Amino acid sequence: MLTFDVATRWIDRWDRQQEGYLPDREERFTALIDAVEAGAGRPDPLVIDLGCGPGSLSARLLDRLPQARVVAVDADPLLLSLGEAAYGHRDGLRFVHRDLREPGWTEALGLGRPADAAVSTTALHWLPEPDLRAVYAELATVLRPGGLFLNGDHMSSEDTTPALARLERALHESEERRRFAAGRPEDWRQWWDAIAADPDLAGIASPNPATAAHHGSESLHLSTHVEALRAAGFAEIGMLWQRGDNRLLCAVRP
Numbered sequence: 001m002l003t004f005d006v007a008t009r010w011i012d013r014w015d016r017q018q019e020g021y022l023p024d025r026e027e028r029f030t031a032l033i034d035a036v037e038a039g040a041g042r043p044d045p046l047v048i049d050l051g052c053g054p055g056s057l058s059a060r061l062l063d064r065l066p067q068a069r070v071v072a073v074d075a076d077p078l079l080l081s082l083g084e085a086a087y088g089h090r091d092g093l094r095f096v097h098r099d100l101r102e103p104g105w106t107e108a109l110g111l112g113r114p115a116d117a118a119v120s121t122t123a124l125h126w127l128p129e130p131d132l133r134a135v136y137a138e139l140a141t142v143l144r145p146g147g148l149f150l151n152g153d154h155m156s157s158e159d160t161t162p163a164l165a166r167l168e169r170a171l172h173e174s175e176e177r178r179r180f181a182a183g184r185p186e187d188w189r190q191w192w193d194a195i196a197a198d199p200d201l202a203g204i205a206s207p208n209p210a211t212a213a214h215h216g217s218e219s220l221h222l223s224t225h226v227e228a229l230r231a232a233g234f235a236e237i238g239m240l241w242q243r244g245d246n247r248l249l250c251a252v253r254p
């Protein structure tokens with residue numbers, strides 16, 4: 001059985017390798033949770049975490065909003081196993097194994113009422129545009145009127161404003177050089193290779209080769225997300241926080 005100590009060790013290592021791509025990851029988490037707290041309109045919001053991985057965002061949400069109920073969804077069995085072992089004991093948190101690319105994924109969530117917010121960080125960029133559009137359309141059916149969707153990710157504007165996109169990328173690269181002057185943490189591939197070699201995880205859940213190999217560039221452009229949200233019926237769509245091309249995009253269900 002996967003122990004709490006093993007799971008938390010690997011999740012901490014996951015967070016460090018993610019920061020190698022996102023030097024401002026914790027700042028973006030804070031801004032996103034600020035928005036949930038300000039926009040939910042109640043101390044016990046119902047929140048869906050899309051592409052939750054091992055639950056890093058879900059746990060931080062509950063740290064700030066202990067009365068919240070978070071339904072965390074992902075398709076990767078190993079990441080979900082880590083999340084369950086580390087955070088499954090926490091009141092208000094439930095993990096759901098579903099592939100967002102499969103229609104009807106919301107049926108497995110067991111919400112009980114429309115959600116106040118849906119959140120995602122560094123996850124939805126791997127969806128091809130047709131799947132992204134379908135996910136946003138289905139998501140809109142389970143959010144309450146006035147409910148928020150908050151997506152933190154790298155989203156490029158190079159297809160609409162190429163000069164600004166180059167500057168945004170330059171800002172991100174400058175921040176990376178400052179933060180990691182003494183050396184970068186391990187990368188995505190190295191983390192998965194280490195996971196596969198750890199005897200503590202033998203028989204728990206094999207790393208998903210498709211997940212481990214993905215490069216995450218399918219829905220890279222900001223315009224792709226904005227247009228897909230608009231097609232799904234979301235009303236106000238805009239940026240709440242930004243550092244270079246690292247953005248927190250918000251959309252409101254009418």
